[in-house]
Amino acid sequence: MVLRRIFPNMFQGPESAVVESRKASLYLLRCIFLMGIRTPPKRFFFVYILWSCALNLSSTFYQPIGFVLGYISHLSEFTPSQLLTSLQVAFNAWACSTKVIIVWILIKRLDRANEMLDALDKVVRLPSERERVQRTVALSNKIFFCYMSLYLTYASSTAFFAALMGVPSFQNYYPVLDWRASRFQFWLQSGLEYFAMLGACFQDVCVDCYPVNYILPLRAHMAIFAERLRQLGSDLEEKRQQRIDKLVECIRHHKLLLSYCDNLRPLVGGTIFVQLMVVGLVMGFTLINIAIFANFGSRIAAISFMCCIVLETTPFCTLCNYLADDCQMLADALFESNWIEQDERYKKIVLQFLQTLQKPIIFLAGNFFTISVATNLAATKFSFSVFTLVKQMNIAEKLAKTTSSQYQEPVEI
Incomplete structure (x- = not known):
């Protein structure tokens, strides 16, 4: 199988293979390296610096600015669907x-996390334990490629349908470029926007998928x-x-698990805090576009x-809920061991340890609120509030009428 030869860590390895939990983020870290935010390698120092500047200047720094400048320069020329x-x-x-x-800024924490996983791998001895880790590594890498496929599909489909309609994908502002002036400038701006969006999607995959990995x-x-x-105290010969x-x-x-x-x-x-702050607003605009303005291509x-x-948020928020259940599972396992x-002295240690195990592992978004499915749903519900507000105030109809009147040809007298 060709895919297995190219990406072997997407598939479960043989039982004799060395257990390496760090391989669950192998392809993720390679893509983070391609983002240009790691230490440049000595052999390709200047090439890496040039690539990092090209990608980050276009996607990380200029693209958000280009959106704002585009609105300032040509807001009246956007159709409702294009604007949304x-x-x-x-x-x-x-x-x-x-x-x-x-x-x-915090990239070194991923390297330290892998070092801790290496320490955790040292206690993995049984065949069933090795199989569990190998299965997790394969699942983690498959999830990463699912993220990558979906994100790049969005970037490509948006560029394709925009080209069919004869406009750039997002109509960002680029100095000395006017895509309305000629076909060459149109395709040049479309290409620049597509490159910037591909880079942004590539980055988004890495920064959204690493918590899951x-x-x-x-x-x-x-x-x-x-x-x-659960097996503690079960060996009578000890x-x-x-x-x-x-x-x-x-x-x-x-x-060690807690330090991880x-x-x-x-x-x-x-x-996660940054994403939860914008997810409701972004989904609200998307729902309005799908329900009212978008044509077939734009809807896709x-x-x-x-x-x-x-x-961007749902898988990790779900995993955070599972982590709380896992902590309870650890407490139940210790209680089920042969401590009676x-x-x-043994009982006193077990009692203190049991109290520690009962504390759930919690991740906080910006040190403000707990990351969980409930938090994700609360942030997502805001999108329906945005949609309802637009419907009740008839903003969509007013915007459509304003746009149609702007593009109406003048009547000759």
Whole structure:
């Protein structure tokens, strides 16, 4: 199978393969390197610097500005569908640029997280445990490529249908370029916008998918850890001190899991907070465009864009709910272990450890609110509020009438 040879880590490896949880983010980190935000390699130093400048100047820094300048220069020339298509992407572009800068600043935390995963891999010994980690690695990489496929499909479909209608995708402002003047300038601006949007989608995949790629291995190791807790005290041939040593080793293991989460919190909290702030507004514009103004081609692009917006927060918020259940699973596993027949010292350690295990692992968005499915739904509901407000105030009808009158040809007398 060609795909398996090109991307082997998308598929579960053999039982004899070395367990490497860090491979769950292998393709993610390669794409982050291509974003131009890592230390330049010595061999291709200048090439990497040039590529980083081209990509980040066009996608990270200028594209959000280009949207605003385009509105200032040619707002009256936008049709309602074009305006809403541009607005929905403009807000998301600002959010994407902010998230890229956050990841750029805190990128070393991803490297430290992989080092912690290497430490967690050292206790993976049983065939069933190895299979669980390998299955998680394959699933994580498949999810990354699903993100990439959907995001790039949106960028390409938007550019394609815009070209069919004879306008650039978003009508950004570029100095000394007027796409209405000639076909050459039209295709030049369309190409520049497509390159910038491809770069932005490429960046968006990385900054949206990394929480999923790093939480999935954590959940796999928590499931393995739960089985270890459940087996504590079950070996009747162990001596008293050996059982206490195993229990203390489990406490250290749990501290490593908590340190892994603490390492990721500033990074995850910053990027998810930014996205939750704009998701409702962006989806509101998209819903209005789909329901009222968009034609067939624009609807396809808008629907694919909405799928991308849902992927930016929903999977990770769902995983955060699962993490809370996993913490309860750890507490239940320790309680189900053979602690009743142990001595008083062992029981006291178990009691203290049990209280620690019962505390759920929580990620906060910007240190303000808990990341969960409920939070995601609350942010998403705002899109329906935007849609309802536009419908009740008849803004859509007024905008359509204003636009049609602007494009109406003058009557000759």
